[in-house]
Amino acid sequence: MLGDCGGSFIAALDVGTTTVRCQIFNSSADTVGAAQKQIRLHYPHPGWVEMKPDEIFADILQVIRNAVETAKIPYAQIKSLGISTQRATFVTWKKDTGECLHNFITWKDLRAREFLNALNASWRMIFFRFGALLIYWLTRNKKFGMGSKLKIMSSHVSGRFLWVLQNIESVKKALKSDNLMFGTLETWLIYKLTGSCQYVTDISNASATGFYDPFDLNWGTVAKLLRIPVRCLPMVVENDYDFGNVDESFFGVPIKIACVMADQSSSMIGSCCFANNDLKITLGTGAFLNVNTADKIQPSLNGMYPLIAWQLGKDLVYMSEVPCPDAGSLVEWLQNAGFICEASTSSQLAASVEDSDGVFFIPAFSGLGV
Structure with a gap:
């Protein structure tokens, strides 16, 4: 590959719900290469939302290759890879072979709704x-005030994971023989990229599962209450942990994985929300309001959920979150239903109405939430 003979570059990978993106940055933080690909979601039954592991991994590798190609640099000049992923999407696989036992069950999946009721x-x-x-x-x-209002939601990994443990025979068999591995998307991706050498989850993704205790910083009270088998869960690590290297079989050279972080935490950093009470709202597939609460966890009795924003070294930062499951997915629904042809048309239609006469449309496809 022809390109710049000197300098160092960073690759930033974002695996969202709608797209996989990769950007290549130079030492001045300028974007010198970029690529993206739309993620194919599968709906095998009403309310089920899945991704196929082989498809998503092939897309990730292709997007990284395309981004490096547009940057016109050799892979050897990429000094590190940073990874941001959608949260609460998970899969299970066999410890001995690495074979996935089912498709990724995404955070928008509703299969466990009756079970959770x-x-x-x-x-x-x-x-x-x-x-x-x-x-x-x-x-x-x-x-304990939060515990008194505890309700397991479909958006939490916990309920969908319990459904898997009770309804998929191959998972039951693997658990019985101590051959089961569980991971949210970033855990599985690290495992795959490092050639099965690293089995860890970063603390920001772990805290969003619904059964990691942000107070005691372990797979704690909720996991025990729900009887989730802790022995098949990955080790929880800080966001700048030594994740190892991308196996050189993928790109010809080893590339250091320098940081892994959940998408809303990454968005907090990208929005420079570094100080206590800094607030951001991200509009993606869903909409998320997050408030930096610094080194203090702030439990809420009114629907704001405390999460770990990030841990860099010994520096632990908390945040509070109010999620709305549907934002960009509403625009996609409008397109699929034939109301609009292009996404941009939605804002034009909204701006053309002087007065809705008190009528509001709330995109509660996955429930009202908070």
């Missing part, structure tokens, strides 16, 4: 909430 109404959950409420009355500790 029954779980949330179960005596186990009722007793847990009541016990947490008693402790909250005695201590006024908001951790």
Whole structure:
């Protein structure tokens, strides 16, 4: 490949719900190459939203190659790769062969909804909430106040993972023989890129699963309550952990994986939300309002969920989040339904209406949420 003979570059990979993107930056933080590809989602049943592992991995490799090609640099000049991924999308695979046991089940998937309705109404959950409420009355500790309102949602990994453990025979068999590995998207991607050498999850993605305890920083109380088998979960690490190198079989040279982070945390950093109370709103497939709460976790009894924004070295930063599952997906729905031909038409139509006469459309395809 012809290109610049000197200098160092960074590759930034973003695996979203709608697209895979890669940008190549030079030492001045200028973009010198970029590529993207739309992700193909699969809907095998109403409410099921999946991605095929082989398809998404092939797309990721191709997008990285295309970005490097547009940058006209050799792979050897890429000093590191940073990865940002959609959260709460997961897969399971066999420990001995690496074979995936099902497709990725995305964060928009609703297959576990009836199962979760029954779980949330179960005596186990009722007793847990009541016990947490008693402790909250005695201590006024908001951790237990949150526990008293605990409701497992479809958007959490926990409910969909429990559904998988109970409904997919190959997963049951692998768990019984201690041959099961679980991972959200970034965990599986690191595992694949490093040639099965690294089995870890970064702390920002772990905190978004719904069963990682952001208070005690472990696979904690909720995992035990739901009887999620901790032995098949990856080690939780900081965002600048030594993730190893991309195996040289993919690009001809090893490339260091320098940072891995969940998409909304990456967006916080990209929006320069470094100080306490800095706030950003990201409009992607969904819409997410996030507030930096610095080194203090701030439990809320009104729907804001505390998460770990990032951990760089020993520096741990928390954030609070209010999610809306549908934003860009609303525009996609309008296109698929034939209301608009191009995405840009939606804003033109909205601007053409002087007064909606009090009529509002709320895109609650996955429920109202907060």
